[in-house]
Amino acid sequence: MDLRRWIQTLAVFLSNANWRFPFTRNLYKGDLKAVCAPGLNCYSCPAATSACPLGAVQTFMATARPNFETGRFHLGLYVIGMLGLIGSLVGRMPCAWLCPFGLMQELIHKIPSPKFEIPRFLTYFKYMFLALFVVILPLAVADEFGYGMTWFCKYVCPAGTLEAGLPMMLLKPELQEVIGWLFYSKVIILIGFLVWMVVSRRPFCRVACPLGAIYSFFNRYSVFRLTYDPERCTHCQSCYHGCPMGVKFYEGSNQKDCIRCLKCLQQSCKFGAISYEVAGQRTTPVPLKVKSGP
Numbered sequence: 001m002d003l004r005r006w007i008q009t010l011a012v013f014l015s016n017a018n019w020r021f022p023f024t025r026n027l028y029k030g031d032l033k034a035v036c037a038p039g040l041n042c043y044s045c046p047a048a049t050s051a052c053p054l055g056a057v058q059t060f061m062a063t064a065r066p067n068f069e070t071g072r073f074h075l076g077l078y079v080i081g082m083l084g085l086i087g088s089l090v091g092r093m094p095c096a097w098l099c100p101f102g103l104m105q106e107l108i109h110k111i112p113s114p115k116f117e118i119p120r121f122l123t124y125f126k127y128m129f130l131a132l133f134v135v136i137l138p139l140a141v142a143d144e145f146g147y148g149m150t151w152f153c154k155y156v157c158p159a160g161t162l163e164a165g166l167p168m169m170l171l172k173p174e175l176q177e178v179i180g181w182l183f184y185s186k187v188i189i190l191i192g193f194l195v196w197m198v199v200s201r202r203p204f205c206r207v208a209c210p211l212g213a214i215y216s217f218f219n220r221y222s223v224f225r226l227t228y229d230p231e232r233c234t235h236c237q238s239c240y241h242g243c244p245m246g247v248k249f250y251e252g253s254n255q256k257d258c259i260r261c262l263k264c265l266q267q268s269c270k271f272g273a274i275s276y277e278v279a280g281q282r283t284t285p286v287p288l289k290v291k292s293g294p
Helices: 003-015 053-062 064-070 074-090 093-097 100-109 120-140 151-155 158-171 173-177 181-199 203-207 210-216 238-242 263-268
Strands: 224-228 274-278 281-283
Touching: 003 093, 003 100, 053 064, 053 074, 053 120, 053 151, 053 210, 064 120, 074 093, 074 210, 093 210, 100 158, 100 181, 100 203, 120 151, 120 203, 120 210, 151 181, 158 173, 158 181, 181 203, 238 263, 263 274
Parallel strands: none
Antiparallel strands: 224 274, 274 281
């Protein structure tokens, strides 16, 4: 198993270290839940020991009006500041190295099947999900007390259904008596993405993940960036065929869909056209021997 896969696996266990849940049948609510994981990992997963940054951003938006009136908006600023700090340092790299749901997509894609490319126009939908379900609806739709809802978590998120909704139904069978159309609709969304993961590379990341959309804004300006030498590039498309996000590196070295898995740097490109830079200083690639799969 290669370096990136080891780190991804470690991130899964660190984000989900509450292995007492089969006996307690309750969520972990200790001090660690005040810290957000850098990747997508549902707060309500019975094994989760950290919070989901996407859920935290939605909660900040949903409670913005009453919290600004009382001056209690500092927690939301902490989450936004954390995402800004990570993004400004490494861009979308957490998507490739620290996201449990991203790891699952890569493993499912290994199932033998016909494979299909995702049309480029669909990759812009994640910005719609970010704007509408994470920002606009939680802010604009509120009850009589001024509180909104976490719309993406409640109506869309397949990670929440897989990691929290289904396990809690098994842990607490009495919940099955109150499930309705909302739960079933989210199960359908999950099944749709699971099938899509088999035939396409990281479809949720590319099409629907608002967290990846947030990190993507930093790709071009982050401290750690990839660089491209057009004089060495032969346009052989090895970078594209080996990329888990279907990025053609020769179309731009820091595209928003690049998750910095480093496969193109260490494995795909045979002509030395790809390297990296830190704080604007171009550096000769070190032999990390990253051999991450598709």
